[in-house]
Amino acid sequence: MTSGVLKKPSKERIKFFTTDDWNTFVLNMSADTLPGIKWSYSNEAGQLLEPIIQRASKMDVQDFFNKYLFDPLHMDRTTLFHD
Numbered sequence: 001m002t003s004g005v006l007k008k009p010s011k012e013r014i015k016f017f018t019t020d021d022w023n024t025f026v027l028n029m030s031a032d033t034l035p036g037i038k039w040s041y042s043n044e045a046g047q048l049l050e051p052i053i054q055r056a057s058k059m060d061v062q063d064f065f066n067k068y069l070f071d072p073l074h075m076d077r078t079t080l081f082h083d
Contacts, residue, residue, distance in 0.1 A: 002038065003045040004031030016044055023051050 005026070008016070019025045026047045050061050057064050062080050070078045 001041055001045055002036050003042070003048060004033045004035040004037070005029060005042050005045040005048070006032040006038065006040040007042045008044065013043070016047075022047050027051060 007013075016022065016025055026044050029044060053059075053061050053064050059067075065080060070076070
């Protein structure tokens with residue numbers, strides 16, 4: 001939550017939650033501060049994990065989390081919400 005993408009006011013957050021493609025929306029946002037400077041809970045910043053993990057691992061995010069997180073922790077009924 002120190003990505004530089006800060007929590008947006010309600011009017012701007014509605015755009016994020018109502019868009020058809022959250023990843024594209026977030027990737028087209030500009031940062032409010034430099035990364036690592038300020039902590040801010042931001043759904044938009046959390047959404048960045050999906051494209052980052054996909055690009056870095058060349059895996060579907062659900063498959064990545066199953067292999068490296070859910071399966072090792074025996075979380076066999078856990079899934080991710082896909083937008």
